[in-house]
Amino acid sequence: MTHDAPIAEIESLVAVSLPKGTASVTAWHAAPENAWARLAVAHGAGGNAQHPFFDGLIAAAHAAGIATVRFNFPYSQAGRRLPGPASHALATWAAIAEFTPTGELPLFASGKSYGGRMASMAAAESMIDPGGLVYLGYPLHPPGEPSKLRTAHLAGVAQPQLFVSGTADPFVDPPEQLETAVASCQNARLEWIAGGGHSFEVKGAKRSPDEIAAGLVALIEPWMRAIGPSRSPAFHGD
DSSP, rough: OOHHHHHHHEEEEEEETTTEEEEEEEEEEEEEOOOOEEEEEOOOOOOOOSSSHHHHHHHHHHHTTEEEEEEEEEHHHHHSSSSSOOOHHHHHHHHHHHHHTTTTTTTEEETTTHHHHHHHHHHHHHHHOOOOOOOOOOOOOOOOOOTOOOOOTTTGOOOOOOOOOOETOOOOOOOHHHHHHHSSSSEEEEEEETTOTTOOOOOTTOOOOOHHHHHHHHHHHHHHHHHGGSSOSSTTTT
């Protein structure tokens, strides 16, 4: 699914209330004609919202009739690669929740690795209330440290959750740990990408990050449609 011409994204600054003051982060949002849902997407720990991975994801989402908003966290906005305190990321999700236009569209929160984990924490703490959450490469534990699980809060997430993970992802090794974590959730589904690494790259398959991400929409869209407007169509406060 591709558009002949990409849909232009609108660039906005969003204020984020932090303990030591207010930070501004950039958000890019767009909606295809006759959009039926909206997807908010956060980036991973070492990158930002303008990584080619998100270019592909956004373009495929638009082709599928999904409006989007992608955004930076304060540390990446400032040009740093290492995340700041988790509280800053949660505050950013809350700010994006307040900023994001909703209308009648069901709204979903998503993120690559760290960005998805922060969305799950924000939902568990009732800072956001999306129609569902989509995790692209949930970082279950640091690579090589399977005892340091990041799962304690997942059972407290009331919203439907979709985990999309690669079977060769070092953040999910052994894979059975993720299956156990998903089974502990209130309403969750797991989709495996055979041979996929942390960014869903598959050994021997030469695909660019944007092509890889675009292909994920074929898994995400049906799940989003199944959830549809059955829950609240927006984050809290709408």
